[in-house]
Amino acid sequence: MIKKIGVLTSGGDAPGMNAAVSSVIRYASSNNIEVFVVRDGYKGLIHDWIEKADLNYAQSILTRGGTAIGSARLPEFADQKIREKGVANLQKHGIEALVVIGGDGSYMGAQRLTEMGINCIGLPGTIDNDIVSSDYTIGFDTALNTVVEAIDKIRDSMQSHNRAAVVEVMGNHCGDLALYAATATGAEVLSTTEAKLSEQEIVEQVTTLAQKKKRSVIVVVSEKMYPDVHALAEKIEAGSGYITRATVLGHIQRGGTPSAMDRYLAITSGMFAVDQLIAGHGGLCVGLDGTTLVAHDINQALSMPKQDKIKEINKIRSLNAEFIKQ
Structure with a gap:
């Protein structure tokens, strides 16, 4: 029977990571397993x-955003000799296995440690x-709610002044935050990594909306797609006549108290991992496959x-841009 396990968070922080750490500690303890956190x-x-x-400690971090045990990126961990130092430290504490909360890069580290005799289970954070x-x-639902709330507030201002706005959201080459946020807010123009619009296409779509007297326009774009979204806003303004501003939501999307759904996913995933x-x-x-872990x-x-x-992206574009066709 396993006696000691460790838990760490790796890569970018995400709301719900603390709930996952808390779950691992509490559930393992209920099974008479000691838990160590790796900072x-x-x-x-x-x-x-x-x-x-x-x-x-587990109870104190349950509802907090970010990761209380800290996170860092360590490309050097790909080196066998560097990993050997980590394994030696785990063995010094008698830690037999590890729960790793993070993304694909964190998973690769977990796989390499497993190959070196430390069983690891990865959680998607x-x-x-x-x-x-x-x-x-873990973290997606909270970040999405943050993005939607921000876009709704931007819409209020744009609607008041008959303006357009470009909103850049995170995603790291994945368009889900942009897609889901555009769906939830009715953003008229959507450009994601998977279905990128050229700057000219964006300008043309917003110009058509201006000609149709649309009171406000929201353009949602994924990060790392355009050199400068503020420059894009200037092009939209020159082409459409809308006063246009750009908002880069940035790291506001990472923080905040995790939503109930993120806490539920984190806690149940932590138990499943143990x-x-x-x-x-x-x-x-x-x-998570549907509703099943x-x-x-x-x-x-x-x-x-x-x-x-x-x-799916094209359907949402068609729905939200219906005004263009009128």
């Missing part, structure tokens, strides 16, 4: 920033929803093709 992700492994956690092996990731470790499994990542082999999960969402 600042894989970086903490190689520096031995490892501490025993208790139920009081990222606001981008870009882990193909899970329908939804069950996998108790059963002696490693090299797995937890995913499933375990995928990490190597297989990382090679899964991305879902084609072009038809």
